[in-house]
Amino acid sequence: MIPIEYFLVLSAILFALGAYGALTRRNTIVVLMSIEIMLNAANLNFVAFSSYFNDVRGQVFALFSIAIAAAEVAVGLAILLNLMKTRETIDLQEIHILRW
Amino acid sequence: MQPIEFAWLIPVIPLLAAVVIGLLGRKMKQGGGYIAIGASALSFFLSLLVVVSVLDGSFDSADGIVDGVYEQSGTWINLTSTYKFEIGIYIDQLTALMLMVVSIVSTLVIIYSIAYMGDEGGRKRRYYTEISLFVGVMLGLVLANNYLEMFIFWELVGLCSYLLIGFWYHKPSAASAAKKAFIVTRVGDIMFMIGIIILFTTFKTLNFRDLFSMEVSGGDIGLLTLGTFFIFGGAIGKSAQFPLHDWLPDAMEGPTTVSALIHAATMVKAGVYLVARSFPLFAQTPETLIVVAIIGGVTAFIAATMALNSPNIKRVLAYSTISQLGYMMLALGAGGYLFFNAMGSEGYTSSMFHLMNHAFFKALLFLCAGSVIHAVGTEDMRLMGGLGKTMKITSFTMLIGALSISGIPPFSGFWSKDEVLAVVWNAGSLSWVFILLFVLGIATAFMTAFYMFRLWFMTFKGEPGEASAHSHESPRIMTVPLVILSIFAAASFLVLFIGDGFGAVVFFGESHALQAGELLAETFSDPLTYASIIVAVSGLGLAYLVYYKRRVSSDVFVSTPLTRSLYDLLLKRYGFTAGYDAFAEKAVYGFSLVVDWFDRKVVDGIVNGISFTLAVAGNYIRRIQTGHVQSYATVIIAGIAIILVLLYLLGGLR
Numbered sequence: 001m002i003p004i005e006y007f008l009v010l011s012a013i014l015f016a017l018g019a020y021g022a023l024t025r026r027n028t029i030v031v032l033m034s035i036e037i038m039l040n041a042a043n044l045n046f047v048a049f050s051s052y053f054n055d056v057r058g059q060v061f062a063l064f065s066i067a068i069a070a071a072e073v074a075v076g077l078a079i080l081l082n083l084m085k086t087r088e089t090i091d092l093q094e095i096h097i098l099r100w
Numbered sequence: 101m102q103p104i105e106f107a108w109l110i111p112v113i114p115l116l117a118a119v120v121i122g123l124l125g126r127k128m129k130q131g132g133g134y135i136a137i138g139a140s141a142l143s144f145f146l147s148l149l150v151v152v153s154v155l156d157g158s159f160d161s162a163d164g165i166v167d168g169v170y171e172q173s174g175t176w177i178n179l180t181s182t183y184k185f186e187i188g189i190y191i192d193q194l195t196a197l198m199l200m201v202v203s204i205v206s207t208l209v210i211i212y213s214i215a216y217m218g219d220e221g222g223r224k225r226r227y228y229t230e231i232s233l234f235v236g237v238m239l240g241l242v243l244a245n246n247y248l249e250m251f252i253f254w255e256l257v258g259l260c261s262y263l264l265i266g267f268w269y270h271k272p273s274a275a276s277a278a279k280k281a282f283i284v285t286r287v288g289d290i291m292f293m294i295g296i297i298i299l300f301t302t303f304k305t306l307n308f309r310d311l312f313s314m315e316v317s318g319g320d321i322g323l324l325t326l327g328t329f330f331i332f333g334g335a336i337g338k339s340a341q342f343p344l345h346d347w348l349p350d351a352m353e354g355p356t357t358v359s360a361l362i363h364a365a366t367m368v369k370a371g372v373y374l375v376a377r378s379f380p381l382f383a384q385t386p387e388t389l390i391v392v393a394i395i396g397g398v399t400a401f402i403a404a405t406m407a408l409n410s411p412n413i414k415r416v417l418a419y420s421t422i423s424q425l426g427y428m429m430l431a432l433g434a435g436g437y438l439f440f441n442a443m444g445s446e447g448y449t450s451s452m453f454h455l456m457n458h459a460f461f462k463a464l465l466f467l468c469a470g471s472v473i474h475a476v477g478t479e480d481m482r483l484m485g486g487l488g489k490t491m492k493i494t495s496f497t498m499l500i501g502a503l504s505i506s507g508i509p510p511f512s513g514f515w516s517k518d519e520v521l522a523v524v525w526n527a528g529s530l531s532w533v534f535i536l537l538f539v540l541g542i543a544t545a546f547m548t549a550f551y552m553f554r555l556w557f558m559t560f561k562g563e564p565g566e567a568s569a570h571s572h573e574s575p576r577i578m579t580v581p582l583v584i585l586s587i588f589a590a591a592s593f594l595v596l597f598i599g600d601g602f603g604a605v606v607f608f609g610e611s612h613a614l615q616a617g618e619l620l621a622e623t624f625s626d627p628l629t630y631a632s633i634i635v636a637v638s639g640l641g642l643a644y645l646v647y648y649k650r651r652v653s654s655d656v657f658v659s660t661p662l663t664r665s666l667y668d669l670l671l672k673r674y675g676f677t678a679g680y681d682a683f684a685e686k687a688v689y690g691f692s693l694v695v696d697w698f699d700r701k702v703v704d705g706i707v708n709g710i711s712f713t714l715a716v717a718g719n720y721i722r723r724i725q726t727g728h729v730q731s732y733a734t735v736i737i738a739g740i741a742i743i744l745v746l747l748y749l750l751g752g753l754r
Binding site: 019022023024031092093095096097098099 | 725726727728729730733734737
């Protein structure tokens with residue numbers, strides 16, 4: 001039995017990596033991937049606690065979360081395609097028309 | 101059922117007529133003029149019933165009559181059990197007299213209007229609406245049973261006069277005259293309101309019945325004096341008394357029929373009526389009564405001097421109205437002072453008698469002047485002359501009016517003016533002030549005769565003037581009211597000789613019943629009577645010599661520098677017009693500029709300052725919004741991290 005702390009530490013590391021990537025990378029696809037990492041860090045937590053408390057609900061939530069993440073990626077990539085068509089860039093530094 | 105129980109219909113009928121004409125007049129014949137005539141004639145008929153029931157004694161026996169006053173009233177506003185306002189009607193002999201005078205004069209004036217306003221086209225509907233409203237609210241004012249109700253009608257009368265003086269509002273002079281009438285009388289109205297508030301706070305009621313039967317004592321006398329003084333202030337404005345007289349000559353910009361109505365029946369009579377109605381209160385405050393008498397006497401004199409050389413036929417009549425109203429006030433003041441000193445109250449009776457006579461002869465004079473203006477198309481008497489040949493009825497009826505107002509016996513003006521002067525003379529034994537006022541009154545009588553006959557000779561006698569070439573007699577619908585009014589103007593004194601005389605009906609305190617013989621003996625054994633006849637005849641004679649025989653050239657009045665400057669001073673109305681204009685321009689406009697500056701700089705400054713600060717601050721703060729999604733996300737994550745750390749440190753997570 002692996003202690004719960006290991007999972008939590010791994011999950012925290014993954015979440016921090018994802019957050020760092022989401023905040024710093026200029027390529028929007030990489031940012032999307034970073035967000036996926038953050039989501040999976042949360043899923044890991046769900047599953048870990050589900051096993052720890054012997055409660056199946058955590059795993060159900062993780063499955064929901066994965067399904068929603070898939071939908072989210074589909075929407076995100078569709079936006080990116082349109083962005084590429086109209087602005088010919090997916091660099092987040094250059095996408096800033098919603099400002100003062 | 102007593103006919104008097106329907107007295108409340110008297111003001112309601114013309115008011116309804118005003119509504120009907122206002123809504124439907126466009127489709128009616130004469131713009132609804134016949135409806136207006138019918139309504140005021142119906143009011144006249146009801147007033148006649150009221151007068152009859154006052155005269156035949158059934159007034160004393162009908163139900164609901166207390167102390168000779170018939171009253172119908174209901175609670176209108178109930179503030180608390182002690183503070184409440186009523187609405188209702190209050191009929192005593194004074195009310196009956198006023199109802200009679202107002203309704204008969206206005207009926208005749210409206211009949212006359214059919215011809216006089218005949219070619220006004222689409223404006224006739226507005227004219228008849230406003231004039232019906234005017235008559236209705238004046239009758240309402242006369243019938244009111246408390247000061248609040250009276251004040252409401254009082255203001256409506258002012259509104260109607262504003263509308264009618266400015267009837268031809270496309271003329272700038274008429275528009276400004278209307279504004280002047282409204283604003284100047286407003287000064288008086290504010291004083292009236294102050295007076296009402298003083299009475300209400302002191303005596304907790306505004307009902308005539310309660311106020312008049314009240315025993316006032318101690319410190320309340322001072323407040324009562326103040327209250328009556330301010331109420332008189334309202335009368336000063338409405339009745340065009342000095343120093344608020346200046347609006348009335350300008351009010352001549354309205355149609356002549358309106359002038360006749362304002363001068364004879366409504367508006368200016370409201371001020372005198374107010375003082376007469378409040379006489380039980382005034383009679384307890386001698387200080388106010390002296391003020392009333394002084395204002396009245398001075399007004400009578402000053403207005404008469406201004407009438408001496410005015411070239412405008414209507415202006416002369418306007419000044420004479422002011423002057424005669426001054427007489428009425430003088431009689432009320434002096435009479436009240438006499439009553440206060442337990443020397444009888446003939447002043448009240450004589451003032452009301454003069455009011456009635458004045459209503460008839462002034463309406464007559466104005467309608468005659470209207471007939472003349474209708475014929476020659478100008479108001480300048482220097483362009484008239486010789487009209488007596490072509491306008492026989494007008495010139496004859498106007499002669500009767502002029503004789504009456506001048507106080508030539510046996511016309512009615514003589515009897516009332518003589519009584520007024522006699523009252524002032526009697527009051528002279530109490531105070532030297534009244535002796536002075538008597539002298540002013542006598543001088544006014546002289547000037548009245550002079551300027552009225554100057555007017556008459558200049559208009560109807562002598563060589564035909566420029567404008568009299570195509571003159572013609574007015575249509576019958578105009579001359580018939582003239583004839584009826586001239587009968588009244590000549591013969592209204594007969595009420596002195598019917599039964600116990602006028603004094604037995606309209607009186608204050610004790611009645612002054614006099615049989616015809618006694619009255620004649622008393623009048624013609626008094627040297628004062630001859631004095632007033634002599635001054636009237638000499639005024640007439642002087643006008644005859646100067647303006648008819650031309651024995652004395654009228655140039656003598658302007659030949660020397662002194663008389664020339666006096667002449668100009670009179671034409672300038674003693675500079676009152678210029679003075680008021682200068683006051684408005686310098687003081688009011690100056691003050692307005694200060695207020696304007698305050699509004700612009702201080703009020704707007706604060707508002708603009710706040711918005712400017714916010715705009716500048718916003719200009720800096722908006723730069724936070726860069727459009728970079730990642731920087732927003734950074735802030736969010738940093739914020740959550742800080743919250744988590746804080747929660748941990750403060751123990752919220754444990």
